[in-house]
Amino acid sequence: MxxxxxxxxxxxxxxxxxxxxxxxxxxxxxxxxxxxxxxxxxxxxxxxxxxxxxxxxxxxxxxxxxxxxxxxxxxxxxxxxxxxxxxxxxxxxxxxxxxxxxxxxxxxxxxxxxxxxxxxxxxxxxxxxxxxxxxxxxxxxxxxxxTGTALDSMRLRRQLSQVIGDVDPRSINAFMIGEHGDSQIAAWSQATVGGQPLDQFEEDNVDEFGPIDRDQVEDAARHFGWEIHTRKGNTQFGIGNALAFFAKSILNDARVVTAASVIQNGEYGQNDLAIGVPIILGRNGVERIIKFRLSEKEQEGFNGSAELIKGYIKQTLEEHEETTAN
Missing domain, CATH: 3.40.50.720 (NAD(P)-binding Rossmann-like Domain)
Structure with a gap:
């Protein structure tokens, strides 16, 4: 550099x-x-x-x-x-x-x-x-x-913020992981509010905002891009600013934690694909992949998302080989 x-x-x-x-x-x-x-x-x-x-x-x-x-x-x-x-x-x-x-x-x-x-x-x-x-x-x-699930994770934090009393999304630590698409999942077991586990925060404040409908919050984050797309025909400013954020973090060696689609080498039990997981981003690009201890249900969902990506990678490589052979 x-x-x-x-x-x-x-x-x-x-x-x-x-x-x-x-x-x-x-x-x-x-x-x-x-x-x-x-x-x-x-x-x-x-x-x-x-x-x-x-x-x-x-x-x-x-x-x-x-x-x-x-x-x-x-x-x-x-x-x-x-x-x-x-x-x-x-x-x-x-x-x-x-x-x-x-x-x-x-x-x-x-x-x-x-x-x-x-x-x-x-x-x-x-x-x-x-x-x-x-x-x-x-x-x-x-x-x-x-960029993977970086923007989806921001959407998750914003959706969650609205449910729990408009806590600043920057005080919430929660990530969407997996495919940047319909098979992505929320890593609820790792979510925190102000450093407090989400489950504990919810229990302490249930009288204020009631039980959190995690399925609804997750689904809203997963599909929010389409909500924008159906209204204006594209998404641009959120993802454009996400790209700029990645560039700034690399050039400034920010070592910030963000979700991103990166190559797996055994992390999360997966190999030879790119998929959305939390990373530390700095001068060397991916400084480290952060390995969440997912719940059994979350790991199952993540694995399903990985298999979908692998299937499309295989299909794409085969189609290219066939095209070049001809």
């Missing part, structure tokens, strides 16, 4: 990419922001538009439009590519064929160009695409990170 110039790249300048780039720029996270898109003229226009906004902010970030290979000098590349014609109707998994094809195209090019930094991937389906980036990039597993 450069010690003098902090460089962040954004590949894919659609709704999510623009939101991520805006957050990086206006939070002054990087010295240089590189943006790249298959539509280079559009990306150039976005870069110029971002540059117009800088004088009115504390930021002095330099914004450049570059070809894909130009991102190789970056410390962190934020990945928000998708096929613009693709709009999922029921599941993020619907996007897989198109986004896998883009992944097989761009990652070898960036590897050949010499990228040695850290990927942070929001492209859906996030867990499978993160795994493909890992397999194709040649980077160590701690340098390939999907």
């Amino acid at each position: 450069s010690e003098t110039v902090r460089r962040v790249g954004v590949v894919g300048i659609g709704n999510v990419g623009k939101a991520a780039a805006s957050a990086v720029l206006h939070e002054n996270i990087a010295d240089e922001l590189y943006i790249s898109d298959i539509d280079s003229e559009r990306a150039k226009g976005e870069a110029w538009d971002f540059a117009d906004s800088i004088e009115l902010t504390p930021s002095r970030t330099r914004v450049l439009e570059v070809p894909l290979e130009g991102l190789a000098v970056c410390d962190v590349i934020l990945v928000a590519v998708t096929e613009r014609s693709q709009i999922p109707t029921q599941s993020r998994l619907e996007l897989l064929k198109g986004t896998a094809a883009i992944t097989y195209d761009i990652v070898p090019k960036l590897r050949k160009a010499g990228f040695k930094g850290t990927y942070v991937i929001a492209t859906n389906p996030c867990d499978i695409i993160t795994y493909l980036f890992y397999k194709l990039s040649g980077l160590p597993k701690n340098h390939v990170i999907g």
Whole structure:
């Protein structure tokens, strides 16, 4: 990582990419922001538009439009590519064929160009695409990170906050784990409020807000992205800011705890896939995977989510082998 110039790249300048780039720029996270898109003229226009906004902010970030290979000098590349014609109707998994094809195209090019930094991937389906980036990039597993259930965990904390008397979500420690999709689960056994186990907090305050309907809270967190999507046609600001948060945490060596989709090597009893779990995020990317002691029911749900991801990884690899063979 450069010690003098902090460089962040954004590949894919659609709704999510623009939101991520805006957050990086206006939070002054990087010295240089590189943006790249298959539509280079559009990306150039976005870069110029971002540059117009800088004088009115504390930021002095330099914004450049570059070809894909130009991102190789970056410390962190934020990945928000998708096929613009693709709009999922029921599941993020619907996007897989198109986004896998883009992944097989761009990652070898960036590897050949010499990228040695850290990927942070929001492209859906996030867990499978993160795994493909890992397999194709040649980077160590701690340098390939999907946003995974990071945003879902924020949604869980916010939903829980509303149930327990509007406690600041930042005082709640609770995570969604597993697939960034319909099979994710809440790790309720590990949830705390102000450091107090959630079960104890609920017992002490049951007269105030009554029993917590965990199923309702979990389901709301799981599907909140779709609630946004059905109303405005996309999600962008939440996930865009999550991407910027990951970049800032890496560049600042924040060593913050967040959920993310990362490669498993025996943690949680799983191997050879990317899946959402809590991690410590810092200069080296994934500094450590935090291993929760899940309840039997939670472990069963997590395993089911892992098997779903593995099935789609297997399918994607087989389809690619068949395509290249022909």
